[in-house]
Every structure is written in C-alpha cells, then in structure tokens.
Amino acid sequence: MLLDQIHEPADLRRLSLDELEQLAAELRQVIVDTVTTTGGHLGSNLGAVELTLALHRVFDSPRDVLLWDTGHQAYVHKLVTGRRERFATLRQPGGLSGYPNRAESPHDWIENSHASTALSYAHGVATALRLRGEGDRRVVAVVGDGSLTGGMAFEALNNLGHSGSRVVIVLNDNGRSYAPTISKLSVQLSTLRLNPAYVQARERVRELLRAIPGLGDLAYSSVHGLTSALREVVTPHQFFEALGIRYAGPFDGHDLATMEQAFAHAAEWDGPILVHVVTHKGKGYAPAEEDEVQRLHDLKVQPRPASVGVNGTGSQAGLDVAPVSYTDAFTRAILDEAARRPELVAITAAMPGPTGLLPFQSAHPERFLDVGIAEQHAVTAAAGMAMAGLRPVVAVYSTFFCRAFDQATYDVGLHRLPVCFVLDRAGVTGDDGPSHHGLLDLALCLSIPGMTVFAPSSAEEVPVMLHQALELPGPSAIRFPKTPARRSPDGVTGEGLKARRLRQGDGSVCLLAVGKLVQAALEAADLLATRGIEATVYDVRVVAPPDLAMLADAARHELVVTAEDGVAVGGAGTFLLAAMADLPELDRALPPARTLGTPRRFLAHGKPDQILAELGLDGPGLARSVEDALTLERARARLT
Numbered sequence: 001m002l003l004d005q006i007h008e009p010a011d012l013r014r015l016s017l018d019e020l021e022q023l024a025a026e027l028r029q030v031i032v033d034t035v036t037t038t039g040g041h042l043g044s045n046l047g048a049v050e051l052t053l054a055l056h057r058v059f060d061s062p063r064d065v066l067l068w069d070t071g072h073q074a075y076v077h078k079l080v081t082g083r084r085e086r087f088a089t090l091r092q093p094g095g096l097s098g099y100p101n102r103a104e105s106p107h108d109w110i111e112n113s114h115a116s117t118a119l120s121y122a123h124g125v126a127t128a129l130r131l132r133g134e135g136d137r138r139v140v141a142v143v144g145d146g147s148l149t150g151g152m153a154f155e156a157l158n159n160l161g162h163s164g165s166r167v168v169i170v171l172n173d174n175g176r177s178y179a180p181t182i183s184k185l186s187v188q189l190s191t192l193r194l195n196p197a198y199v200q201a202r203e204r205v206r207e208l209l210r211a212i213p214g215l216g217d218l219a220y221s222s223v224h225g226l227t228s229a230l231r232e233v234v235t236p237h238q239f240f241e242a243l244g245i246r247y248a249g250p251f252d253g254h255d256l257a258t259m260e261q262a263f264a265h266a267a268e269w270d271g272p273i274l275v276h277v278v279t280h281k282g283k284g285y286a287p288a289e290e291d292e293v294q295r296l297h298d299l300k301v302q303p304r305p306a307s308v309g310v311n312g313t314g315s316q317a318g319l320d321v322a323p324v325s326y327t328d329a330f331t332r333a334i335l336d337e338a339a340r341r342p343e344l345v346a347i348t349a350a351m352p353g354p355t356g357l358l359p360f361q362s363a364h365p366e367r368f369l370d371v372g373i374a375e376q377h378a379v380t381a382a383a384g385m386a387m388a389g390l391r392p393v394v395a396v397y398s399t400f401f402c403r404a405f406d407q408a409t410y411d412v413g414l415h416r417l418p419v420c421f422v423l424d425r426a427g428v429t430g431d432d433g434p435s436h437h438g439l440l441d442l443a444l445c446l447s448i449p450g451m452t453v454f455a456p457s458s459a460e461e462v463p464v465m466l467h468q469a470l471e472l473p474g475p476s477a478i479r480f481p482k483t484p485a486r487r488s489p490d491g492v493t494g495e496g497l498k499a500r501r502l503r504q505g506d507g508s509v510c511l512l513a514v515g516k517l518v519q520a521a522l523e524a525a526d527l528l529a530t531r532g533i534e535a536t537v538y539d540v541r542v543v544a545p546p547d548l549a550m551l552a553d554a555a556r557h558e559l560v561v562t563a564e565d566g567v568a569v570g571g572a573g574t575f576l577l578a579a580m581a582d583l584p585e586l587d588r589a590l591p592p593a594r595t596l597g598t599p600r601r602f603l604a605h606g607k608p609d610q611i612l613a614e615l616g617l618d619g620p621g622l623a624r625s626v627e628d629a630l631t632l633e634r635a636r637a638r639l640t
C-alpha cells in the first residue's frame with residue numbers, strides 16, 4: 001500500500017496525482033475497516049480525505065499550524081502524520097484518541113472536542129506568531145459548516161476580519177452537522193455550490209484560459225479575478241468580505257488539484273481568507289453516505305452484552321439491562337407529555353438524533369427547534385419562550401451544557417423560568433475522551449438557585465421525573481448517562497421529589513447514591529454484608545431540593561458516604577452534606593462522611609465502566625471505600 005510509505009506529510013509531496021487518488025482510496029478503506037470495529041466518526045472523516053491530503057501537501061505542518069474544529073474529522077490527519085501503525089487502537093483504552101492529541105504528535109493542537117473553537121484558536125495563534133516574529137508561519141483552521149453556526153465562530157470571524165490576522169479558514173461545507181445545517185448562510189453557500197450556471201461558467205472560463213499556452217498560474221488568478229466580478233452578482237461572499245475576510249470558492253472538496261491551487265493562493269493572502277470547499281459526508285462508503293441523519297458515529301459493530309453490571313464485567317446486582325436506553329426512555333416520555341401539553345416545545349443544538357428528539361420533530365414539527373451548534377442561544381431562546389408562556393425542554397449533552405452555564409444561570413435561573421434541561425451523556429461517557437465526559441453538570445446545576453436537579457437511576461424513572469419537572473414552576477435538570485438503562489431494582493420508581501430507601505442497614509453506614517451509581521451502591525451493600533456490615537442504601541433521585549427525611553435518617557448512622565458519576569468536589573455529595581449540616585432538628589454531632597465521585601482531573605478516553613472501576617466507583621470499589629472509612633472512623637472514635 002502507498003499508505004505504508006507515508007510516515008510524515010513530506011512523503012505526500014512526492015506523490016503524483018494518480019498516486020494521491022490511490023492513496024485516498026486506501027485511506028478510505030483503512031478508516032472504514034477501523035471505525036466499523038472500534039466505533040468512531042465515519043461520515044465526517046470519509047468526507048475530509050482529499051481536503052486533508054491537499055492541506056498537508058501545501059502547508060508545512062507542524063511549522064505551519066493546522067487547527068481542526070471539533071477534531072472528529074482528523075483521522076486522515078493522524079494517518080499521514082506518523083500514526084498509521086497505531087490507528088487500529090483508535091478510541092480504545094490506552095490507544096489513539098479519536099481527536100487530535102498533543103501528547104500523540106506535534107502536528108496536533110486542539111484536543112477539545114467542543115465545536116466552534118478553531119477560529120478563536122487561530123486568531124490567538126496567529127497573533128502570537130506575529131508578535132514573536134514568526135509571522136511567516138501559516139495558520140490554517142478547518143471548520144465545518146455546522147461548527148460555523150456556533151456563536152464563538154462568529155465572534156472569531158469578527159475579530160479575524162478586524163485584526164487582519166493572516167489566517168486561512170477552510171470551510172468544509174458538506175451541508176450537515178448530524179442533520180442539515182441550520183443556517184441561511186449555509187443555504188446561500190449551498191445555493192452557490194449547487195448553482196450550475198455559476199460553476200459551469202467558472203469551469204468554462206478556466207478551460208479556455210488553460211488552453212492558452214504559457215498562462216499556467218496566470219490562468220488561475222485570471223479565473224479568480226473573473227469570478228470576483230461574477231461573485232458581485234451571484235454569491236453570498238459579501239457576508240465574509242463585509243467582516244474583512246476574503247472569500248474564495250466554492251471549490252470541489254474532492255478535487256485534489258483544485259484544492260491545492262486554492263490553498264497555495266490562500267497561503268499568500270495577506271490577511272484572513274476563507275476557502276470554501278464543498279465535500280460529501282461519508283464519501284466513498286454507501287452506508288455512511290446514505291445515513292439519513294448523518295450519524296457521525298456509524299456502524300459500531302460491537303455486540304451488546306446480554307447483561308452488564310456496573311463494572312462492565314457481566315457481574316450484576318440482580319439487574320438486567322433494560323430494553324431501552326435512557327435516551328429512548330426520554331424520547332417516549334416527551335412524546336407522552338407533548339400529547340397532553342400543547343405548550344411544551346423541544347429544543348436541540350444540532351443533535352436531534354443523539355438526544356432522541358427525531359420522533360418529537362416528526363410528531364410536532366411546529367414545536368421543535370434545532371438552533372444549530374448554538375447551545376448558548378438555545379438556552380436563552382428557551383428563556384424567552386418560557387417568559388412568553390411556553391414550557392421548553394432543552395435537550396443537550398451534559399458536557400455541552402457547560403457552554404451555556406451563564407445563560408442557564410442568568411437568563412433562566414435569575415428569572416426563575418420553567419425551562420427543563422435534559423442532560424444526556426451525563427457522567428463518564430468514555431470513548432470521546434476528556435472534553436466529552438459529563439462530569440460537571442451536577443456541580444453547575446446545583447449552583448443555580450432554585451433549580452431542581454433530578455438523577456434517574458433507571459429507565460422507568462425518566463418519565464416520572466420529566467412529568468414532575470414539567471409540573472414545577474421553576475427551572476429543572478434531568479441528567480442521565482450514555483450507558484444502557486437498567487431496570488429499577490424492584491421495578492418501581494420513586495415519587496415526587498422524594499428519595500427512595502432501597503435497603504435498610506444496621507446503622508453503621510448510609511450510602512446516598514446518585515443516578516447510575518445506585519447499582520454500584522447496591523452491589524457494594526451486597527459485598528459489605530458478606531463482611532458483617534449492613535449498609536443502608538438510598539437512591540437519592542432528586543439532589544436538589546434534598547429529601548430532608550433521607551438526610552435526617554443518614555445523620556443517625558456512624559458513617560455517611562455519597563456516590564455520584566460526576567466530580568466529587570462541588571457535586572451532589574458536597575451539596576447533600578451541606579444540607580445535612582443545616583438540618584433544623586439535628587440533635588447530635590454530624591457523623592463522619594465521605595463524598596465519592598470523579599477526581600478533579602481530566603479523564604482520558606476509555607470504556608465508561610472500566611474508568612469508573614479504576615476510580616473505585618464500581619461495586620467493589622465503593623465497598624472498599626466504605627469499609628476503609630468505617631475502620632478508620634471506629635479507630636478514631638476509640639481514641640476520643
């Protein structure tokens with residue numbers, strides 16, 4: 001394979017056009033073979049093959065800086081920058097990250113998988129290079145049409161134009177995020193790229209000029225000049241050029257020669273320039289091309305375990321995997337509620353499929369809103385809807401809720417508006433690495449005054465909690481993990497804002513478990529019982545407002561231990577223990593306590609339950625922590 005000869009980008013520059021075409025086919029095959037085994041982003045990477053090859057032939061990475069927005073489309077970049085041999089470990093524990101990773105290569109810069117950041121990085125890097133006298137190094141930011149709908153991207157475009165920074169923006173336009181991109185600009189741009197008159201005219205002129213001997217590059221710049229005139233009439237480039245950013249395009253994002261010429265000319269432009277390339281998501285592999293919701297993740301061919309305990313080893317606390325995921329349970333629940341509540345509206349930030357809102361969109365298109373990759377806008381628009389009498393449900397991933405924390409606090413919380421946040425992928429998510437784990441939502445939501453915070457421990461609890469949330473006068477959040485839901489221990493659920501005592505102990509230790517960790521707590525209680533420790537176990541269900549009866553009962557134990565799939569510092573445990581200290585009828589000293597959760601550090605990618613086990617947040621780990629704490633506290637008690 002030609003790919004075996006590619007160890008660094010310079011190796012690409014020795015290839016002929018035919019060899020590059022062959023290499024592109026090889027790259028596609030490697031990506032399909034790998035991703036259909038490991039899971040990962042198929043459509044976006046298959047669409048970026050020629051684009052990436054052209055970039056690495058024209059620009060001299062890592063001296064020139066290549067920035068990938070979101071980073072999910074950087075598999076080809078990894079394959080041609082010395083990671084071919086490790087590519088089969090993609091997204092596996094200890095293997096290659098699914099995103100750029102600075103520890104893997106000097107060619108990698110941005111590790112954060114949150115969209116719409118690359119243009120801001122580009123402004124910063126270009127400014128730094130200029131001030132350090134290295135202004136001859138080129139800065140290139142590859143941004144998707146979806147990522148361009150994020151607010152940060154517009155902030156950066158404004159600053160790039162204003163500052164005149166020498167940055168090459170490559171707009172990788174395939175018309176989609178997961179669903180078609182929500183953007184009039186994108187529609188305008190696609191009108192251009194689909195406008196046969198414009199494209200044919202430009203190609204015809206290019207052919208004519210090429211036919212004139214000796215014109216060569218002059219031909220290109222003449223065409224460029226001519227299309228500049230033509231552009232005055234038919235293209236939406238004005239948006240960019242009004243900001244001070246040159247627009248060039250659209251170019252066929254699968255035509256290597258054309259893109260190389262375009263990038264080479266852009267590299268010489270003395271200021272910000274946007275090169276608009278048109279690609280096709282999933283190109284070259286029918287199952288990805290035909291995926292109607294363009295799921296970035298395709299074809300993870302991994303058998304689903306028949307029954308999975310918390311630690312993923314198949315051991316279980318008498319529980320089987322429920323037939324639904326939490327997301328499926330939410331889909332059903334919101335459809336039920338929508339049938340009874342005409343004022344209910346659902347909002348997504350470019351992820352209708354992964355958040356389970358596609359059926360809602362089909363059933364109630366007029367009550368469904370996809371705002372693009374614009375979580376901040378989603379939240380404050382929801383605040384406006386609530387102010388004007390609607391009941392909005394904002395469905396976002398836990399990690400992306402971070403981006404809208406200001407809006408949730410001061411546009412929703414401050415006005416005490418009935419907006420319900422459904423935070424999917426809460427807790428350790430695993431494959432997508434540190435910027436995708438949903439570890440902060442409890443700490444963030446619990447700091448918003450008046451927000452009710454639900455944490456279902458089973459699929460059955462999701463509809464109960466959504467119904468309760470939609471009855472509340474103020475803001476609420478319901479957070480649940482990515483892993484398959486499990487049946488509730490006894491098939492029933494809690495009610496209202498109350499906790500559920502699942503197991504009565506001997507007064508030695510009280511385990512207050514949140515959401516996914518209820519299963520681990522029950523498993524720990526089983527293990528502790530074999531060692532003569534009968535633990536009381538609560539399913540907290542509603543972290544805020546706390547169930548005071550549960551706290552009062554917990555306070556009567558020798559030891560209180562809280563457990564959550566989120567940061568321990570500032571999370572649910574911290575919140576509950578503070579509330580316990582404030583109990584009005586507390587007639588004794590507070591018992592010793594431990595708050596168990598994820599540590600204050602970024603967690604690498606891996607399998608969720610394996611990560612939780614390594615952190616001691618599975619059944620055996622919790623049991624060890626309880627037993628050690630009890631032993632220590634009893635020794636201390638003997639000393640006093």
Ligand SMILES: Cc1ncc(C[n+]2csc(CCOP(=O)(O)OP(=O)(O)O)c2C)c(N)n1
Pocket residue numbers: 044070072073113114115116143144145146147148172174176177178281296349350351373375400403
């Ligand atoms: C802030 C944020 N919200 C949502 C996502 C989830 N997400 C990952 S990729 C993607 C679509 C990106 O579309 P685009 O930028 O057009 O890139 P493409 O996949 O089409 O190449 C989304 C919404 C994210 N990574 N970051």
Ligand SMILES: CC(=O)[C@@H](O)[C@H](O)COP(=O)(O)O
Pocket residue numbers: 070072113296297354425429432482
């Ligand atoms: C890159 C990104 O943000 C998403 O594509 C993410 O990878 C989706 O993860 P899920 O597989 O949890 O939907």
Ligand SMILES: [Mg+2]
Pocket residue numbers: 144145146172173174175176177181
């Ligand atoms: Mg796109």
